Amino acid sequence: PKGNTQKGVNEDVLRLLSDNVDLSAPKMILDIPCGPGDLARFLQINFPRLKIIGVDVVEPDGIDFEFHKMSAHSYLKSVRPESLDVITCVSGVMCFDFNSDLFSYFHSALRPDGFL
Numbered sequence: 001p002k003g004n005t006q007k008g009v010n011e012d013v014l015r016l017l018s019d020n021v022d023l024s025a026p027k028m029i030l031d032i033p034c035g036p037g038d039l040a041r042f043l044q045i046n047f048p049r050l051k052i053i054g055v056d057v058v059e060p061d062g063i064d065f066e067f068h069k070m071s072a073h074s075y076l077k078s079v080r081p082e083s084l085d086v087i088t089c090v091s092g093v094m095c096f097d098f099n100s101d102l103f104s105y106f107h108s109a110l111r112p113d114g115f116l
Contacts, residue, residue, distance in 0.1 A: 010039050013090055021115050023047045027085040030109070032072050033092035036060045056092075076105040086115045 017023060026049045031040040034054030044052045044065045052065040055075045059067065068075055072092075087106050106116055 009090060010042075013039065013088055014042075017086065017088075017115070021086055023050065025049060027051065028083065029053065029086040029088065030055065030079075030084050031088045031090070032075065033057070033089075034060065034067070035091065037063060037065070037067070039088060039090060040065045072102075073105075076102075076109065079105075079109040081108050082111045082114075084109045084114060085111055089116075 021027065023043075024047070028051045029040075029043060030053045031037075031043075032054070033056040034040045035056060035058075037054055037056075037060035040052045040054040041062075041064060043050055054060070054063070054065055054067045055070060055072060056067075057069065057071060059069045087110060089102075089106075110116060
């Protein structure tokens with residue numbers, strides 16, 4: 001997957017996920033912001049047991065995963081505690097206007113053995 005990230009970043013994320021998460025088992029993965037959806041789409045196609053959720057303020061073309069068109073802040077406030085196995089936040093963290101709260105939202109949303 002390529003996306004709007006710096007060259008090689010999505011490949012590094014995939015390597016980190018593969019090294020730390022059993023992607024063959026059912027998991028709930030949040031990609032926030034998902035941008036054009038390249039990483040989310042790649043995960044959905046190659047690991048069909050994963051439940052992929054993408055969130056962004058712009059809806060990507062050709063969505064084949066669960067998508068919510070909304071701000072990260074609004075979505076994260078609505079997430080049930082300890083409901084996600086993995087959160088990816090590849091190339092957008094610098095655009096959020098609530099960085100001081102971001103990681104506490106992530107921590108709350110992740111299961112105890114979750115991966116960020």
